[in-house]
Amino acid sequence: MHHILNACRKSGQIFLRLLYPVRCPFCDEIVPGFEKLVCDTCKKELNPIKSYCMKCGKHVQQGEEYCRSCREISHNFNRGRCLLPYEGKTRKSIYRFKYGKRQEYAKAYAQLITEEMDDFIRSCKADALLPVPLHVRRRQKRGYNQALLLAKSLGSIYDIPVCSHLVRRTKNTIPQKKLTFIQRQNNLKRAFKFTRNDVKLNTIIIIDDIYTTGSTIDAIARLCQEKGIENIYFLTIAGGK
Ligand SMILES: [Zn+2]
Numbered sequence: 001m002h003h004i005l006n007a008c009r010k011s012g013q014i015f016l017r018l019l020y021p022v023r024c025p026f027c028d029e030i031v032p033g034f035e036k037l038v039c040d041t042c043k044k045e046l047n048p049i050k051s052y053c054m055k056c057g058k059h060v061q062q063g064e065e066y067c068r069s070c071r072e073i074s075h076n077f078n079r080g081r082c083l084l085p086y087e088g089k090t091r092k093s094i095y096r097f098k099y100g101k102r103q104e105y106a107k108a109y110a111q112l113i114t115e116e117m118d119d120f121i122r123s124c125k126a127d128a129l130l131p132v133p134l135h136v137r138r139r140q141k142r143g144y145n146q147a148l149l150l151a152k153s154l155g156s157i158y159d160i161p162v163c164s165h166l167v168r169r170t171k172n173t174i175p176q177k178k179l180t181f182i183q184r185q186n187n188l189k190r191a192f193k194f195t196r197n198d199v200k201l202n203t204i205i206i207i208d209d210i211y212t213t214g215s216t217i218d219a220i221a222r223l224c225q226e227k228g229i230e231n232i233y234f235l236t237i238a239g240g241k
Pocket residue numbers: 024025026027028029038039040041042043
């Protein structure tokens with residue numbers, strides 16, 4: 001009985017992939033076969049960050065413990081990891097994920113994250129995953145929150161609950177990439193708010209698509225500290241300069 005069910009599930013998956021071919025997140029071409037989520041060519045080219053800053057997870061030269069910015073500024077989180085350098089195909093991939101309605105990429109990113117960072121995720125022993133929220137108007141315009149999609153994919157793999165409504169974005173901030181560091185800090189001040197007071201979490205992983213200066217994650221981590229959350233980690237698809 002069991003393998004009949006498995007066979008049915010399998011043929012169901014094959015049928016679905018015939019109907020809705022899976023596109024590789026990095027080249028956007030259809031991935032042949034019925035199991036892989038990333039094409040072989042891109043898989044070979046991908047360069048997951050192996051030598052990383054012990055604080056923020058961005059790429060550092062071998063032998064270096066912290067990146068330049070983590071040596072200069074302190075953060076409100078314990079530590080975090082980024083899967084890929086924010087460049088080339090990855091940069092374009094995340095752009096399509098955010099603005100090009102490629103929601104299905106979340107699954108492939110989550111799979112790559114588990115391949116590379118399984119130890120890190122398990123060692124966090126997180127009570128919950130906290131996706132960085134979008135302002136409601138931006139979410140309505142985009143149709144979805146990409147960080148929430150990624151958190152859901154990871155949450156289902158690791159069986160960790162996703163807190164999708166715990167933090168709200170109160171101000172529709174100017175896109176961070178257009179601002180300088182100081183402007184970013186000001187832009188983010190009071191940009192987030194907890195929706196509940198009775199937070200009983202001890203350890204969380206904040207989930208986002210890109211880590212750059214860390215100001216977004218720091219702003220949320222700060223709030224989490226105020227709510228008594230003791231261990232705050234983060235995880236992103238990419239880490240940029
Ligand atoms: Zn590809």
